Structures are given as structure tokens and as C-alpha cells.
Amino acid sequence: MNATTLIELGLTGLLVALIPLSLVWRAKGFDNKYRKLVWVTMFFTFDLIMFGAFTRLTDSGLGCPDWPGCYNHSNPLLAHAHINAAQEAMPTGPVTWGKAWIEMTHRYFAMAVGVLIIALMAMAWRRWIRSRGAERQYRPWFPTALLGFVCLQGAFGAWTVTMKLQPVIVTIHLLLGLTLLAMLAWLAARQNPHLPVAPSGRALVWPATIGLALLTLQIALGGWVSTNYAALACTDFPLCNGKLVPDMDFEHGFTLWRHLGMTADGDFLPFQALTAIHWVHRSFAFVVILYVVWLAHKALRDEGLRKTGRWLLIIVGLQLVTGLATIYLSWPLAIAVVHNGGAALLVMLLVMLNYKARYAPAGIAEADSQPAVAAPLGSV
Known part of the structure; x- marks a missing residue:
């Protein structure tokens, strides 16, 4: 060039x-x-x-x-x-x-x-x-x-x-x-300045770190679904192709170094491999959802983390709805893009939660705590 x-x-x-x-x-x-x-x-x-x-x-x-x-x-x-x-x-x-x-x-x-x-x-x-x-x-x-x-x-x-x-x-x-x-x-x-975080909020440092790690793994699985065009490998829910555990080919599905639509040996990727990719992403989603909901519930108990916890619950709900909609509505483009955006928002929110749990001003016990620093309008 x-x-x-x-x-x-x-x-x-x-x-x-x-x-x-x-x-x-x-x-x-x-x-x-x-x-x-x-x-x-x-x-x-x-x-x-x-x-x-x-x-x-x-x-x-x-x-x-x-x-x-x-x-x-x-x-x-x-x-x-x-x-x-x-x-x-x-x-x-x-x-x-x-x-x-x-x-x-x-x-x-x-x-x-x-x-x-x-x-x-x-x-x-x-x-x-x-x-x-x-x-x-x-x-x-x-x-x-x-x-x-x-x-x-x-x-x-x-x-x-x-x-x-x-x-x-x-x-x-x-x-x-x-x-x-x-x-x-x-x-x-x-x-930005942040509201004080009480000791119970400080205790969320490692749970928030684990939540971010679980989300990262789920996003990697979602990216693997998208890049292999496996979103429609299961077109029903909660079953997958009429079965709770469908026929799957994990070996070919999760071979990383291969060309698009091909196995490592150069053959066409079997449908069972696409099913395995989709099913793992779908199944692990419920683990991540339950964990993030639990983490958000803990964050709601602390004044300094409450707004972030509330937004986590909203975006997790959005992800669940858009994820199911991609299945029932045969992967409409707009909803699929929103689903990707929801994952990015969750990353931002969990990073914010991790930062606040570590570095926000120290607060006293929840029963006696008073907000000492006003958070800027719109901060999470």
C-alpha cells in the first residue's frame, strides 16, 4: 500500500x-x-x-x-x-x-x-x-x-x-x-469521586473479580458461537433440537486452530460440532447469570455500590431476554447486536464494581454510614 x-x-x-x-x-x-x-x-x-x-x-x-x-x-x-x-x-x-x-x-x-x-x-x-x-x-x-x-x-x-x-x-x-x-x-x-464503601462492600473484592472472570469466559464462548455461525444450531428452548442433551461433537467444535466451517483435517464441520458450541454457551450462561445476580444482590446492600448493583441486575435481565429472543426469533440482526452490547455493558459494570470495592473511600458500618462524597450525576 x-x-x-x-x-x-x-x-x-x-x-x-x-x-x-x-x-x-x-x-x-x-x-x-x-x-x-x-x-x-x-x-x-x-x-x-x-x-x-x-x-x-x-x-x-x-x-x-x-x-x-x-x-x-x-x-x-x-x-x-x-x-x-x-x-x-x-x-x-x-x-x-x-x-x-x-x-x-x-x-x-x-x-x-x-x-x-x-x-x-x-x-x-x-x-x-x-x-x-x-x-x-x-x-x-x-x-x-x-x-x-x-x-x-x-x-x-x-x-x-x-x-x-x-x-x-x-x-x-x-x-x-x-x-x-x-x-x-x-x-x-x-x-470520578465515589460514595464510601462499608466493610461489607470491601468484602466483595474477590467475588467481583471472580464474576469478571466468569463473564470473560462466557463472552469467549459467545464469541466462539458467533464466529462459527452456531447461533441457530439449537432453535428451541429449554431443549436443544428436542433433547435436553443433544447429539454433540466437542472434539471438532472446540478445536481452536482451524479454518471457518472446517475441521482441523480440512473436512466440513459437522452439525453436531455447531450444536456443542451453542449448547455449552447456553448452559454456562445460567451459571454466569446466577452468580452475577447474587453479586448484584450483595452490592445492593451497600450505599456506595448500590447503583452499580442495580444496573447489573437490569443488564443481566436484558441479556437473558435478548439471548432467548435470538433463539425464538431466529437470530434477528438488531437483537443480536444488542446482545453483544449487553455483554460489553456487563464488562464495564463489573470493572466499575471491582474498582469501587477496592478504592472507593472507606465507609463505616451500614447502620451508621452517611454519604460523604457526592457521586457525579449518571455515574455507575
């Missing part, structure tokens, strides 16, 4: 990033600008994950079969001859005008997130150097790690395309995106 195309792609990412950056620069004072940039970057990353789910669920991942451009161009309009030829050869194939624009829009948003993180890192380093390390809230190590992580995520985005949507690569790409969101949620939690 020539330098002109790379410059055009970089400028496009910068232009997209200017929209959230303009909102940030309207804030008064460096502290407010930095805090707002952290939160804006987190929510922009959440939007990117949602659009990534839309890209994957519309089979647009190979809409432009090279990377980072589209047939060595910065946008599909310049690649019209290649796209027209591919679409005429396969009207419903992986390359069409609609899929090309969806894929490139996803890449533009990803580049914009990179620009936002660079701006975040630059602000942190500038303040850290000027204060000679006196202002610990601007320690630049975490923002710098974010930049390294987003570069790693970009590499897996490239491999997703060049390795033709190999399931394990696409699943890792999803998990890295959610890890980036979790890191931003942790950084965002550091920017």
Missing part, C-alpha cells in the same frame, strides 16, 4: 476523532478536559464494539479483503472497479458495496479510537512532565499501555481479514476489544 493511501486513512481517522474531541475541548480546565476525554474514549470504544458486532453479524468482515485499506485504496469509492467485479461474480458473496462500506466504516472508527488514545496519552505525559511527577492522578503509564494495547488490537484486526475470518483469530479480536474497554472503564472510574 502506497504512502498516499496510508495518509488518507490516517486523516479519515483523525476527522472522525475530531467529533468527540470537539466535545472534550469545550470543557473548562485541564482536569475537566482530561476526565471528559477518558469517558468519551470509553464510550466511543463501546460504540466501536457494537459496530464491530454489526460488521461480524452482517458477514461484512471481508467486505474489503485486504488491510488497512480497500483494494489498496482509502475508501470503497476509489475501489469501485474491484468491488463491482466481485459483486457481479458473487452477488451475495463476501464483497459487495454494502459490506465494503460497513467494513471500512468499522476501520475508520477503530482508527479514531486510536487517535483518542494518543490524545489521552499526550495529555497525561504533558501534565506529568510539567508537574515533575507531583500529580499522581496523571501518571502516564496506564494511557501509554492503552496505546500499546490498541496497536495489538489493530494487528489482530488485520489478521482477522488476512486469515479469512479464522474463528480463533476473530474471537481473540473480540476479547481484546472488550479488554481495551475494561481498561478504559478502570481509568474512567479513577477520574
Whole structure:
């Protein structure tokens, strides 16, 4: 790819990033600008994950079969001859005008997130150097790690395309995106004051950590369902293909290194393998739901964690409803995208819960506790 195309792609990412950056620069004072940039970057990353789910669920991942451009161009309009030829050869194939624009829009948003993180890192380093390390809230190590992580995520985005949507690569790409969101949620939690947390809330440090680990495993299983197109392997509930325990092929279903739709030996993936993938994700979902509901119930007992616990219950309920709807309604696109977004929201909420349980101001016993620090409007 020539330098002109790379410059055009970089400028496009910068232009997209200017929209959230303009909102940030309207804030008064460096502290407010930095805090707002952290939160804006987190929510922009959440939007990117949602659009990534839309890209994957519309089979647009190979809409432009090279990377980072589209047939060595910065946008599909310049690649019209290649796209027209591919679409005429396969009207419903992986390359069409609609899929090309969806894929490139996803890449533009990803580049914009990179620009936002660079701006975040630059602000942190500038303040850290000027204060000679006196202002610990601007320690630049975490923002710098974010930049390294987003570069790693970009590499897996490239491999997703060049390795033709190999399931394990696409699943890792999803998990890295959610890890980036979790890191931003942790950084965002550091920017806001929080209500005091009583000793009972402090006791949730390890349960909250376990909850985040269980959710991560469930998201990995969900990503494996999505990247293997196994969402409709079971079309009934609570049974699966009329059985409580259907015929399943775990060996082929959970062989990680293989091409999409194929076994490791190069044969077509049997339907029983897709059933195993779907059934494991569905079954483990109830373990995660029960645990998170229990964790949220514990959080509701503490004033400092109550709002986060309440939102956990709401989003878990949303996940249950959208998960069942994808089965009964044969996987409608909008509901499937919302289901992916719900998983991302749960990641953010559990990260917030982990942060508050560890670092919120210490409170006294619940019976005598009084809120000492007002939480900002809308904080979770």
C-alpha cells in the first residue's frame, strides 16, 4: 500500500476523532478536559464494539479483503472497479458495496479510537512532565499501555481479514476489544469521586473479580458461537433440537486452530460440532447469570455500590431476554447486536464494581454510614 493511501486513512481517522474531541475541548480546565476525554474514549470504544458486532453479524468482515485499506485504496469509492467485479461474480458473496462500506466504516472508527488514545496519552505525559511527577492522578503509564494495547488490537484486526475470518483469530479480536474497554472503564472510574464503601462492600473484592472472570469466559464462548455461525444450531428452548442433551461433537467444535466451517483435517464441520458450541454457551450462561445476580444482590446492600448493583441486575435481565429472543426469533440482526452490547455493558459494570470495592473511600458500618462524597450525576 502506497504512502498516499496510508495518509488518507490516517486523516479519515483523525476527522472522525475530531467529533468527540470537539466535545472534550469545550470543557473548562485541564482536569475537566482530561476526565471528559477518558469517558468519551470509553464510550466511543463501546460504540466501536457494537459496530464491530454489526460488521461480524452482517458477514461484512471481508467486505474489503485486504488491510488497512480497500483494494489498496482509502475508501470503497476509489475501489469501485474491484468491488463491482466481485459483486457481479458473487452477488451475495463476501464483497459487495454494502459490506465494503460497513467494513471500512468499522476501520475508520477503530482508527479514531486510536487517535483518542494518543490524545489521552499526550495529555497525561504533558501534565506529568510539567508537574515533575507531583500529580499522581496523571501518571502516564496506564494511557501509554492503552496505546500499546490498541496497536495489538489493530494487528489482530488485520489478521482477522488476512486469515479469512479464522474463528480463533476473530474471537481473540473480540476479547481484546472488550479488554481495551475494561481498561478504559478502570481509568474512567479513577477520574470520578465515589460514595464510601462499608466493610461489607470491601468484602466483595474477590467475588467481583471472580464474576469478571466468569463473564470473560462466557463472552469467549459467545464469541466462539458467533464466529462459527452456531447461533441457530439449537432453535428451541429449554431443549436443544428436542433433547435436553443433544447429539454433540466437542472434539471438532472446540478445536481452536482451524479454518471457518472446517475441521482441523480440512473436512466440513459437522452439525453436531455447531450444536456443542451453542449448547455449552447456553448452559454456562445460567451459571454466569446466577452468580452475577447474587453479586448484584450483595452490592445492593451497600450505599456506595448500590447503583452499580442495580444496573447489573437490569443488564443481566436484558441479556437473558435478548439471548432467548435470538433463539425464538431466529437470530434477528438488531437483537443480536444488542446482545453483544449487553455483554460489553456487563464488562464495564463489573470493572466499575471491582474498582469501587477496592478504592472507593472507606465507609463505616451500614447502620451508621452517611454519604460523604457526592457521586457525579449518571455515574455507575
